[in-house]
Amino acid sequence: MPVNREAYQQIIKELEPTKATLVAVSKTKPVEEIRELYDLGQRDFGENYVQELAEKAEQLPKDIRWHFIGHLQSNKVKHIAPFIHLIHGVDSNKLLEEIDKQAIKNNRVIDCLLQVYIAKEETKFGFEESELANVVVYDSPNISIKGLMGMASFTEDMEKVRQEFRSLKEIYDRHAVLTANSTHKSAKFTTLSMGMSSDYRVALEEGSGMVRIGSLLFGAR
Ligand SMILES: *Cc1c(COP(=O)(O)O)cnc(C)c1O
Numbered sequence: 001m002p003v004n005r006e007a008y009q010q011i012i013k014e015l016e017p018t019k020a021t022l023v024a025v026s027k028t029k030p031v032e033e034i035r036e037l038y039d040l041g042q043r044d045f046g047e048n049y050v051q052e053l054a055e056k057a058e059q060l061p062k063d064i065r066w067h068f069i070g071h072l073q074s075n076k077v078k079h080i081a082p083f084i085h086l087i088h089g090v091d092s093n094k095l096l097e098e099i100d101k102q103a104i105k106n107n108r109v110i111d112c113l114l115q116v117y118i119a120k121e122e123t124k125f126g127f128e129e130s131e132l133a134n135v136v137v138y139d140s141p142n143i144s145i146k147g148l149m150g151m152a153s154f155t156e157d158m159e160k161v162r163q164e165f166r167s168l169k170e171i172y173d174r175h176a177v178l179t180a181n182s183t184h185k186s187a188k189f190t191t192l193s194m195g196m197s198s199d200y201r202v203a204l205e206e207g208s209g210m211v212r213i214g215s216l217l218f219g220a221r
Contacts, residue, residue: 001218001219002033002036003033003036003037003217003218004216004217004218004219005040007216007217008024008037008040008042008217009040011200011213011216011217014201014204015204015211018204018208019209020204020208020209020210020211021044021191021209021210021211022042022044022210022211022213023044023045023046023067023069023193023210023211023212023213024037024042024044024045024046024213024214024217024218025045025046025047025048025069025196025212025213025214025217025218026045026046026047026056026214026218027046027047027048027049027052027070027214027221028052028221029218029221031056031059031060033218034056034060034064035060037217038060038061038064043063043064043065044064044065044067044085045064045065045066045067046066046067046068046069046088046212046214047066047067047068047069047070048068048069048070048071049070050068050072050073050076050079050080051079053066053068053080054079054080057083065085065086066080066083066084066085067084067085067086067087067088067212068080068084068086068087068088068089069088069089069149069212070089071089071091071125072087072089072090072095074094074095074098075098077095077098077099077101077102078102078105081099081102081103081105081106081108081110082106082108084110085111086111086112086113086146086191087099087110087111087112087113088112088113088115088149088193088212089113089115089125089126089149090112090113090114090115090145091114091115091125091126091127093134093135093138096112096135096138096143099112099143100140100142100143103140103142103143104142108142109141109142109143109144110142110143110144111144111146112143112144112145112146113145113146113147113148113149113191113193114126114127114132114135114136114145114147114148114149115127115148115149115150115151116128116129116132116148116149116150116168116171117150118150118151118152118164118165118167118168119151119152119153119154119164120153120164122153122154124151126150129171132171132175133178136175136178136179136182136186136187137182137187138186138187139185139186140186141185143186144186144187144188145179145186145187145188145189146188146189146190146191147172147176147189147190147191147192147193147209148168148171148172148175148189148191148192148193149192149193149194150164150165150168150193150194151194151196152164152165152194152199152202152203158199158202161199161202162202162205162206165194165195165199165202165203165206165207165208166206168192168194168206169192169194169206169207169208172189172192172207175187175189176189190209191209191210192207192208192209192210193208193209193210193211193212194206194208194210194211195208195211195212195213196211196212196213196214197213197214197215197216200213
């Protein structure tokens with residue numbers, strides 16, 4: 001299935017006034033389709049699987065900014081550590097420590113977002129808000145905690161989705177202030193990643209700074 005160019009141009013237009021970044025989620029889609037969007041100017045792409053991401057990155061232009069948006073297992077960090085642009089789903093201290101270790105090995109700083117559990121009725125990965133205070137004090141020259149990421153409930157009930165995004169934005173704002181004033185250098189909030197194909201408009205209305213959109217661009221998986 002070809003890339004939906006019309007949808008792409010329309011989303012770009014919608015994002016312009018919001019200054020939000022589009023991450024094109026290309027999981028399970030072939031490199032030819034990624035290249036098609038690349039040729040239209042898209043540079044940020046998101047993937048969920050380590051092996052798939054590593055293989056695609058090898059075949060595609062080096063100025064692509066690769067986002068890891070899936071659930072990352074600690075033992076796989078090493079495969080993406082040399083090149084990953086942003087890891088969205090950091091959901092444990094153990095994972096953060098492993099990313100740090102691999103960042104040191106690669107002599108670079110790795111940017112991360114902490115995943116926050118906002119979909120109350122679903123089992124999804126992430127920190128509870130009460131745990132964040134202990135994580136944002138993480139202090140390492142090789143880790144940069146850029147903000148938060150969250151996924152709303154999988155539901156048609158957009159009011160519920162809106163409430164979840166709103167609460168994530170509030171959590172983000174509180175910690176943005178805390179981290180701006182703290183002496184810990186790893187956490188400096190600039191990025192709130194929320195919204196996908198089905199709910200990105202609501203996410204933007206609630207203050208998202210980064211949307212992760214797959215099926216609207218590449219078709220159903
Ligand atoms: C797959 C995925 C997306 C994109 O989902 P679409 O509904 O295809 O837009 C966004 N975020 C995460 C974390 C995903 O796993």
